[in-house]
Amino acid sequence: MANTNIYITKPLLPKIEDYKKELEDIWASMWLTNFGEKHNILENKLKDVLKVENLSLINNGTTALLIALKVLDLPIGSEVITTPFTFAATPHCITWNGCKPVFCDIEPETMTINADKIESLITPKTSAILGVHVYGFPCDVEKIDKIAKKRKLKVIYDAAHAFSTEINGKGIGNFGDITMFSFHATKLFNTIEGGCLTCKDKTLKEKINILRDFGIQSEEVIEDIGINGKMNEFQAAMGLENLKIFREEQQKRKELKEFYSQKLSDIKGIRIPKLSDNVSDSYQYYPIVIEDDFSVSRDELHEKLKSKNIYTRKYFYPACHDYECYKNEIYSDLKVVNDIKHRVLCLPFYGNLDIAAANEICEVIANV
């Protein structure tokens, strides 16, 4: 049994001295929020890291997604086709915008929205497709973009799990109309809480910037129903420091992933979902799939590990269409997701998880 609890993740933190140095600037300027200097520097630096042309920082990923849907002017009451295999924020942001989430089934391997099933869900009320690059597995962006073009739909991607992911060397924030990234404390790259939106269209970015500041265009002109999406200087300072160290964190996670995969890949009934060769890994999560021929169920394995002080996560269980607030809104066969949601388990995954602990986790799984 692990001597101390092993949690699913630990936040990436710079050296406290480095963060304290950032504070000196804030105290000198007395500028705490509202698009300060650190905010603007971080925004620029992130454009390079994510290889995108336009990027707007937002105070958290949920607000970012709220704004992404708002700026696309989706009609009230319209339908947004999305995946139920995601965090609550995804469908909630659709609902907050007065639209209706229409849940589409997922692909068994990538666990992203099944692009082949999207068209059958399109109705005259459909206004957009919201795909999620779950665990850093990219949606089938080509197929989705093709459908969207043909059917004149907007496309939003939730890349909360896909910081720095690239497809054929292209930053994942370059697909669809808008992409949202999350910088929550549990994410590979964090700004305490935080997030951003990326898009190709400069005019869209300008509108996003107005919406994140209450719809204020200038001191005396307010034209839109905006919101408070301002990332403050303390968040931006964390981002600036974490930008310096996230590649090192990724390297450590890469090694951890290789260790896990080598130890677990031969265990009967444990499947390790694989990224395509043309996709770079964000190293956000380490999900495994518990198949029928494993000795116990996913839930039993989760409990077994917990009894050894190892905390894994049934992520995502329940799926969104199981929530009380959405369970009456199912219009399609959700066979794959209804299976997968009982099978996926995310293992503890962060740079400083030592190999002894990882080894113990693998031993428990092997000997359950």
Next chain:
Amino acid sequence: MANTNIYITKPLLPKIEDYKKELEDIWASMWLTNFGEKHNILENKLKDVLKVENLSLINNGTTALLIALKVLDLPIGSEVITTPFTFAATPHCITWNGCKPVFCDIEPETMTINADKIESLITPKTSAILGVHVYGFPCDVEKIDKIAKKRKLKVIYDAAHAFSTEINGKGIGNFGDITMFSFHATKLFNTIEGGCLTCKDKTLKEKINILRDFGIQSEEVIEDIGINGKMNEFQAAMGLENLKIFREEQQKRKELKEFYSQKLSDIKGIRIPKLSDNVSDSYQYYPIVIEDDFSVSRDELHEKLKSKNIYTRKYFYPACHDYECYKNEIYSDLKVVNDIKHRVLCLPFYGNLDIAAANEICEVIANV
């Protein structure tokens, strides 16, 4: 001419050493957000300061107001009677909740919603009244509560300007169903960005707490359309430190207010709105009203001061019913607000504004 620019406010900041000490705890716990220890301590301390029974911290005042309206379950399409003499966030939060703001005129002295004009705006679609304690002037809470009871309406108060305000010794967060406070950097008490909701009903507070965490009731139960309203530990740390010094800041502002009032009260055409004797001042803003018999208009005075490097604020101009997004939604006579919005000017007001600077501001006004 002022040697350096004089701005409308400067944020209250603790000594940097004190804030750095708070960081030590955060680095030790590695708990950055999601209802950490500092969050919970601040929540408890604020209950005492604001003299309320139930208080929920939120990441900013706008999200707080979004949640306040959401938790009251106002029907989609229903009407919320509110004041147009407020910041954009007030009507925007009504709209984000799928409701319609109905603008009511204000009282000439307190500049708050005119309670005598509310009843004539009530229709079968009215679901709530949203009053704003603008500049710390309390709404006519007794009259509003009486109307609400009689007409079975919910009451929300926006107390963004009224931190620590009391009516007859009773904390202002005790009126109506829910009250929102803002802790934005420009507010008397700040948590960088931030806010809270207060209410008398414990069940309502529990629902608020679920909504600020995405509607998550427990790991596997999600019943409501929540949002990310989490105040992080860096914000809470700022709150804990600022709680120690805000009374001193208030005392300095009290002296500044007395100085301004003494110098300005004899100038013909300058009116200084007065709080009732039974109301304690939050010392958030120092608004003056430029009457017809002053030598120049408010806008001219604003420009004149600006030419001397003194930045005042035409707060609130434009009023909300003037915004492009609301200008087609006017259903009542807004005579008083249409007059006042051209007359109010908020003067620079913060504890460390020195008397020489304040004197210079008064001299410019006296000699314009």
